[in-house]
Amino acid sequence: MADFEYLADEMEQLRHAHLFRRCRCIDSSQGPAVRMAQDGEKVLFCSNNYLNLAEDPRVIEAACRAMRTYGFGSAAARLISGTMRPHSDLENTAACFLGKQAALYLPSGWTANQAVLSTLPQKGDLVLMDRYDHASIIDAVRASRADFRTYRRDGVDRLERILRQGAYKRVFIVTESVFSMDGDCADVRALVELKQRYGAFLIVDEAHSLGCMGKTGAGLCQEQGILDQVDIVVAPLGKAVGAAGAIVAGPQGVIDYLINKARPFIYTTAPPPALAAGAAEAIKIIQTEPERREKLHQNAAWLREKLTAMGLDIGQSNTYIIPIMLGSSEKALAISDALYRAGYYVAAIRPPTVSPGTARLRLSVQSAHASYQLEGLCQALAEAKGLSSEVR
Numbered sequence: 211m212a213d214f215e216y217l218a219d220e221m222e223q224l225r226h227a228h229l230f231r232r233c234r235c236i237d238s239s240q241g242p243a244v245r246m247a248q249d250g251e252k253v254l255f256c257s258n259n260y261l262n263l264a265e266d267p268r269v270i271e272a273a274c275r276a277m278r279t280y281g282f283g284s285a286a287a288r289l290i291s292g293t294m295r296p297h298s299d300l301e302n303t304a305a306c307f308l309g310k311q312a313a314l315y316l317p318s319g320w321t322a323n324q325a326v327l328s329t330l331p332q333k334g335d336l337v338l339m340d341r342y343d344h345a346s347i348i349d350a351v352r353a354s355r356a357d358f359r360t361y362r363r364d365g366v367d368r369l370e371r372i373l374r375q376g377a378y379k380r381v382f383i384v385t386e387s388v389f390s391m392d393g394d395c396a397d398v399r400a401l402v403e404l405k406q407r408y409g410a411f412l413i414v415d416e417a418h419s420l421g422c423m424g425k426t427g428a429g430l431c432q433e434q435g436i437l438d439q440v441d442i443v444v445a446p447l448g449k450a451v452g453a454a455g456a457i458v459a460g461p462q463g464v465i466d467y468l469i470n471k472a473r474p475f476i477y478t479t480a481p482p483p484a485l486a487a488g489a490a491e492a493i494k495i496i497q498t499e500p501e502r503r504e505k506l507h508q509n510a511a512w513l514r515e516k517l518t519a520m521g522l523d524i525g526q527s528n529t530y531i532i533p534i535m536l537g538s539s540e541k542a543l544a545i546s547d548a549l550y551r552a553g554y555y556v557a558a559i560r561p562p563t564v565s566p567g568t569a570r571l572r573l574s575v576q577s578a579h580a581s582y583q584l585e586g587l588c589q590a591l592a593e594a595k596g597l598s599s600e601v602r
């Protein structure tokens with residue numbers, strides 16, 4: 211009889227290399243602190259709930275209202291009978307918010323990148339992506355029929371060399387806005403200049419900047435004043451927006467093409483209408499309450515400064531995503547465990563999520579973190595670091 215014994219060896223190797231992972235269950239709503247199903251209350255420093263909209267009563271109420279009107283499930287794919295008013299309302303709201311002609315709502319950021327990147331770049335085209343782009347971008351590009359090359363964001367000249375060769379029908383440049391594991395930003399202005407000079411398309415995934423940057427919260431490209439130059443924005447809604455799903459925004463012709471051709475859009479059930487309604491409400495709050503962004507940036511600046519003063523290496527971070535570079539997975543895990551015991555939930559990020567030898571803690575700040583929570587974290591870190599000094 212066939213059995214799954216063959217997996218056990220691999221899992222044992224993972225454990226041995228301090229790379230084994232498991233899910234920890236939370237028994238409360240999201241927020242600056244959460245109640246763990248097993249271990250009581252922890253101050254949370256690893257969610258992407260930057261603006262605390264996941265637990266906002268207005269968002270919850272908008273979702274409940276939609277659920278009472280439209281029911282729970284959508285019961286079909288969007289092109290069959292799954293498109294409901296909250297979906298199209300959200301798409302209109304998002305297109306307006308991002309200053310694009312049209313928008314499409316997909317079940318996740320992962321699916322959105324699949325839809326865009328496995329469909330628009332075609333045979334004979336080239337996709338240029340940042341080496342540190344999110345897994346969903348990399349896997350989507352690999353699934354396309356286009357060629358691809360990677361570049362480093364500190365080496366944009368390589369990008370220019372490739373563009374100058376001009377050996378392809380079309381070229382697409384794809385970047386994240388805020389890099390999710392390093393907390394630094396893409397030089398989107400330099401990318402815009404290149405795309406204009408060489409007639410390439412620019413696609414920006416604003417996963418970690420949507421809501422948190424820009425005058426109305428539309429993201430890094432808005433903040434840098436080049437949003438109108440970006441051809442397509444991918445905007446996952448599971449992070450600062452506090453919902454789930456993702457928006458793809460761009461020219462009407464592109465959105466129509468995706469609706470007709472993108473298999474990750476066509477062959478999946480539409481997200482529940484309540485989710486779309488909650489997301490639309492959150493986008494309204496983002497536009498009208500810039501004080502949430504201000505508080506987030508204040509908290510993050512305080513924490514970056516404090517950690518640096520403590521002698522910790524926060525890499526190139528200049529945002530609310532703050533890595534603490536540790537190198538070994540064992541050390542990252544040991545400090546994460548010690549913090550957890552002290553009441554602070556901070557995930558250890560290890561390979562393959564980051565390159566080998568660059569394991570780290572990754573702190574994500576929230577606008578609702580109170581100063582005593584930020585200070586408490588620093589104190590616990592100082593103690594944990596002392597404890598773990600014998601670990602390599």
Ligand SMILES: *Cc1c(COP(=O)(O)O)cnc(C)c1O
Pocket residue numbers: 317318319320321323344346347386390415417418446447448454455456
């Ligand atoms: C999180 C993330 C995604 C995936 O979005 P989901 O909605 O969680 O599937 C895509 N791109 C980037 C850059 C991300 O950080």
